[in-house]
Amino acid sequence: MSHSSDTADFATRIAGELPYLRRYARALTGSQRSGDQYALATLETMVNDPDGVNREVSPKVALFQGFHAIWISSGAPVENEEEGIRGRAQSLMNKLTTNTREALLLHVIEEFSYSDIAKIMQIDQGEVEEYILIAQRELADTISGxxxxxxxxxxxxxxxxxxxxxxxxxxxxxxxxxxxxxxxxxxxxxxxxxxxxxxxxxxxxxxxxxxxxxxxxxxxxxxxxxxxxxxxxxxxxxxxxxxxxxxxxxxxxxxxxxxxxxxxxxxxxx
The missing domain is CATH 3.40.50.2300 (Response regulator)
Known part of the structure; x- marks a missing residue:
């Protein structure tokens, strides 16, 4: 198979994983609009710079890796312009330990292994495990209803x-x-x-x-x-x-x- 065919196949497989990135991005930001903006920015970056896409990992890991590069570079901002119940939720979000929710969502919702999460977030596997434990404790303290x-x-x-x-x-x-x-x-x-x-x-x-x-x-x-x-x-x-x-x-x-x-x-x- 030619290099161009390999590239096209890899791109097709990445596109197939896009719905799951959008699900993750929305859960992470708490907003379909904001989550989709990040997902779109990720896809545009990968299309404009195909040589920058990591082909040593699976297409799904590569896609989420690209997302996190943008997420980190933007400072992982959390908008706090909402009112009422959404505003209270965003205020709680600001108190969470950095990187913990990302690791937990990747592991539990998207079912990535600790090893893949380490690649996506560009951190050590030990850090991933620690982040997940912290997030579980912090989320357990959220409001009951x-x-x-x-x-x-x-x-x-x-x-x-x-x-x-x-x-x-x-x-x-x-x-x-x-x-x-x-x-x-x-x-x-x-x-x-x-x-x-x-x-x-x-x-x-x-x-x-x-x-x-x-x-x-x-x-x-x-x-x-x-x-x-x-x-x-x-x-x-x-x-x-x-x-x-x-x-x-x-x-x-x-x-x-x-x-x-x-x-x-x-x-x-x-």
Missing amino acids: KVLIIEDEAIIAMDLESIVSDMGHRITGVARTHQGAVDLGQKERPDLILADIQLADNSSGIDAVNDLLETLGDVPVIFITAFPERLLTGERPEPAFLISKPYTEEQVRLSVSQAMFFASTETLNV
């Missing part, structure tokens, strides 16, 4: 309820249908909504969430789906917090802490 679960599979709903309750949050209810979710949400306002995409009555969990947000206002949302790439297209507003099925307990715990921290999910028009 009330959580509404929208999930039609009983076993998964019970599992989510157990995980979230063990974190110190209170479950306001578990809904299996669109109308059930709306009724529960209006009965008691949750601080967080944890929602599956497909519900028992063949309705959309996204539609249920949008209906709830119209009346509840600014409430963070975590969506759960077996097909995250279907939501991460960049063609419409997307969730800042997205868990892929099958999930791990650690992924749920981190996502809940993150969502409580940022409270920044946009409504989805699909």
Whole structure:
């Protein structure tokens, strides 16, 4: 295979990982707009300077490595222009130890190994492990609250309820249908909504969430789906917090802490 073919193949594989970089960037910044700006800047830099792309690592590691180079050079800024719940979340963000959330998100949400995270962040593997432990402790101290679960599979709903309750949050209810979710949400306002995409009555969990947000206002949302790439297209507003099925307990715990921290999910028009 020629060098040009190798380069084209590598670029194609990097493009395939872009939805996951956008997910990570949004979780990191707490904003689809800000996260997508960083993801776009990363892609533009790699396109304009293909010789600067690290081909000694996997395309996904190379993409995230490029992102972090920009993230660090910009000073990893956290905007604090929001008001209300988002403003409070951003204030909390400013108190976190530098680099800890990046390492934890890369490990738990994007499932990178400690070795790959060290390459992405350009630090020692020992530092990665230390950062993750610090972040876990700090996120465990975030505010507890009330959580509404929208999930039609009983076993998964019970599992989510157990995980979230063990974190110190209170479950306001578990809904299996669109109308059930709306009724529960209006009965008691949750601080967080944890929602599956497909519900028992063949309705959309996204539609249920949008209906709830119209009346509840600014409430963070975590969506759960077996097909995250279907939501991460960049063609419409997307969730800042997205868990892929099958999930791990650690992924749920981190996502809940993150969502409580940022409270920044946009409504989805699909």
